[in-house]
Amino acid sequence: MRGRDDESVSFKAMTDRRPPRGNGPKRLQMADIARLAGVSTATVSRALNNSPLVTDETRTRIAELARSLNYTINVDAKNLRLRQNRTIAMVVPYDPAARQRVSDPFFLSMLGSVADVLTERGYALLLSRVDAADLQSAAQLYDSGRAVGVIVVGQWRQHAVLDALADRGVPLVVWGGQLPAQRYCTVGCDNVAGGDMATDHLLLSGRRRIAFFGDVELPEVALRRSGYRQALVRHGVAANPALELHASFLPDGARAAVDRLLASGEPFDAIFACSDVMAMTAIGALQERGLKVPQDVAVVGYDDVPMASYFHPPLTTIRQAIDAGGRALVDALLEQVDSGSIPASRIVATELVIRGSS
């Protein structure tokens, strides 16, 4: 017996004494509360977690003590012990070439919406910007246990990478277009319908030479163009490749497209732009060149960003239901986390909002 005791002691003594310095003054921990309350940490834990196993009196006493000392259970330790985690990561890809800031108001609004829903559900949001060319790395947030799942805003040119992530079991939901054989879950508006509605509206107002502005390498944009073409066909208007212009989401994309269009000499009486920012930039460029909107050229945007209705002329646009979208993203992701299987992609409502620019 004595021998064993001695051994234990020597074991204890062998331990590392002082862990590396934490940053900042030491925080209170459960043991402190326990000591102050004259109970064990187990009781404190139970009290703070509302276990029915503690007396009401004890619970309130401990709760009050904790509150008065600003003590809060250490989430990391709790997570570790419980092997759980209530954090989800949201990544917004950026274009490394342009070193562009997350700034499209649409992304930002979506972020706000997701943040709201997550808060409501008791989840924390880890926000991260990643190089669009290295979307792969988004999974690290999952692999490292920091988050139980990942929301990616926009699929960019990374369809294959996203498929691969889904294949290896990373809980993942992407805001974007639904592609034929995709293996990950997407949430997005009906892009084909959106493109169709916008074009249909322009055709109904008598426009016939409708230009399309967008970067069709992005799945969502390609789908919108399908809708655009589909509406033209339905109205018996031949699609004109000269009117389909590549315009990137970068700041000068739309302006450059307007320049090319004018330089080409191809007549046009309307533009369907794949984002409101593009539409506004295009309108600015047209006006600078003396063209009137909507008289000479009608313009329809996409997104219905908050600014759209204040613009001059107020922007006709396709509204993406941001609130519903954020909610659907979160729902789909949490469902996936819980069930372990990939839920069906969801489509949220899309709506034409007619204002002054068309």
Next chain:
Amino acid sequence: MRGRDDESVSFKAMTDRRPPRGNGPKRLQMADIARLAGVSTATVSRALNNSPLVTDETRTRIAELARSLNYTINVDAKNLRLRQNRTIAMVVPYDPAARQRVSDPFFLSMLGSVADVLTERGYALLLSRVDAADLQSAAQLYDSGRAVGVIVVGQWRQHAVLDALADRGVPLVVWGGQLPAQRYCTVGCDNVAGGDMATDHLLLSGRRRIAFFGDVELPEVALRRSGYRQALVRHGVAANPALELHASFLPDGARAAVDRLLASGEPFDAIFACSDVMAMTAIGALQERGLKVPQDVAVVGYDDVPMASYFHPPLTTIRQAIDAGGRALVDALLEQVDSGSIPASRIVATELVIRGSS
């Protein structure tokens, strides 16, 4: 010896067997890599942390194994052991009355900027919306060990609460106005100078009846009004209380202010609005009532949000240096975390950008 062994075994047997189910399929952990590599976890740990104590050969072998299996060190466990953390929290308060979404493009841009800088510094960003009336709760992110410090965007009406948080040692930096005896660190643009520049510019263009739009309960806005008044005085123009209008940041604040101003019959030839969104809304309201901007009324905004230059007319505004601002916020916070003492408040550059609206 045998006796001891038996005892160990019985100790082990007494352990809790199955921790509660984690969510999702089990993730790989260090022990798995160790087993696969035929070494101890200690060695894996050292290898993955680039300790000089392992052979280059071992290191690369383990690193490759980990990479091929998508294994990443569990950050929570690592943090716990190291008693450290490379996460900072950013809270953006919302007005609970209006249940308003984080949507002012300025906040969102600032968020983007902070996200960038943090990424650069190897920190993660935890984003959280909190009820502006309960800013107090922002500290919980710190108390619970989730973040080493907190960035608050906007001080709203919570000056006292912020002081209290700083007093009890929560590492905290606030984007906002610098107040006389504040005990927390702020980063912000020079609001007095901004208000002065805007007003000065309008005065120099010959305007004399300049209205001010803003909610002076917010420190930043109050400072901008000081600048406004100061410029008027310098130019020998008497300040006219009837021209200082309360306008909230909520969607209809500026429109309502325009209505009240017109209804009052007080003549005016310019407006200095405390945000670009307000300025754009005001311009819309003026135009609806047949007033021309800038001919009848010149308008100057604040922030220089991305949209400002695309607006019609393009907005004259006070640019807040967002990039520098985000960087300063992060610098100040990390400095505080490292040193444990509250750094001096910082002021970032402010600049008048003259465009078509004035």
Next chain:
DNA sequence: CTGAAAGCGCTAACAC
């Protein structure tokens, strides 16, 4: 250079 063992702050059997 590598391995054994202890413990970061917490929770949950299990005994009392």
Next chain:
DNA sequence: GTGTTAGCGCTTTCAG
């Protein structure tokens, strides 16, 4: 109803 104890996944002395 409360305390004791082991261990979540990791890092790090200390011994070899």
